[in-house]
Amino acid sequence: MTTDVAAPTPVKAPAEFSVVAKLVAEAFGTFLLAYAGLGVALFSSPSSAPIPTPFAVGLSIAVGIAAVGHVSGGHFNPAVTLGLAVAGRTNWRLVPGYIASQLVGGLVGTLILWVTIRTLPSLSSGNSSQTIFTQLSNGFDDLSPSKFPMAAGLLAEVVATAAFVAVILFVTSKRAVKGMAPWAIGLGLAILVQAIAPITNASLNPARSTATAVFAQGNAFGQLWLFWVAPLLGAVLTGLIFRGFGSPDELHGATAGGVEDLTAEATRDDGTRVSETAVAVADAEQGRAAARPTEGGEASGAAAAPEEPGREEAGREEAGRAPERTAEDDAREFFDKDR
Structure with a gap:
């Protein structure tokens, strides 16, 4: 007589949000x-x-990530989207839609500000509102708050955006403290914006620069190219460094929201596309079912093999021997000792 052991309840992988939901979330975050x-x-x-x-x-970014980061990853920035794609954290098929949604969200938010300003009688003329948005836009030379040249602006934006994307990649790592990602990202952005604000008025975000340049004077729009090239270049550099030296299991491992990346998909034998999380759960459950003893006392799918002489004693010696430690084990213990 055998005792049946109840099979563990399979863990259902969370359903992936639709592409439309992701795009709306990115537009909302950039609008905010x-x-x-x-x-x-x-x-x-x-x-x-x-x-x-x-x-x-920084606080608006943190709130946006906390609100909809679980939907889209909470990029709200074309440079972040490109950097995460290069680093392997975001699927390339989402990049064009994300960038378009971010531009739309930023333009809508700035349009509302422009309409609000135009309601004031003293600022109802087009020149007055354009002057205000020119001062709010990013720039170099005469449009720099402290009159920094183009070279200084290019360097500042590349370095600041590279550092910002690095903060995102590290704080959303699998080994990072859970729940801290939105606030670490927001505070990191606030510090970097404060650092380079006197140089370029602090972009780090092509969508933000485009949103203000559209309503500014023509010279601000003429300098917009730098605030696309520099942030994208800084993000790509960080993504390449992370891709080259980061852990392979971090690829598609997290998003800016600090949650599992549900955009990574795999294909079943029947052609159905499912998330990698669901595939991992199904594989683990199938392995447990294969190893579960049947009524005859044998593992399912395999016949009992005769024991070789001396094999039982060798197995006991092997079981009592401590596994050899490697440098990777020592490093993992160091990082995990306080967790």
Whole structure:
């Protein structure tokens, strides 16, 4: 008589959000950045709204990631999307749609600010509103807050964006502290914006630069190219470094929201596309079922093989021997000792 052991309940992989939901989430997050972050820069004063502009920009990103990061990954920035794709954290098929959604979200947020400014009688003329958005836009030479040249602006934007993408990649690593990603990313952005604001008015985001340049004077739009080239270049450099030296199991392992990347897909034998998480769960369950003893006391799918002489003693000696430690084991123990 055998005792049946109840099979463990399979863990259902979370359903992947549709592409439309991801695009809407990216548009919403970029809208929040443009409307809230740039709105503080436009309307705040130390007496009525004492939040500094860099902190408001970083806080808007953190809130956006916490709100919809589980849907799309919470990029809200074409440079971040490209950098994560190069690093292997985002599927390339999503990159064009993400960038288009980010541009739309940023333009809508800035359009609302522009309409709000035009309601003031003293600022109802087109020249006045354009002047305000020119001061809010990114630039170099005469449009730089401290009159820095183009070379300084290019260097500052490349380095700052590379550092920002590095923060995102590290804080969303599988070994990172869970739940800290939105706030670490937001605070990191706030620090970097504060650092280079006197040089270029701090872009780090082509969608943000485009959103303000559209409503600014022509010279601001003429300098927009730098605020596409520099952030994208910095993001690609960081992505390549991470791809070359990062752990292979980090590929498609996390998103900017600090959750599992549900955009990575695999294909079943019947052609059905499912998430890699679902495939891993199914494979693990199939392995447990194959190893479970049947009523005859044998493992399913295999016949019992006769024991070779001396094999049982050798097995006991092997089981009592401690496994050899490697340098990788020592490193893992060092990083995991406090977890």
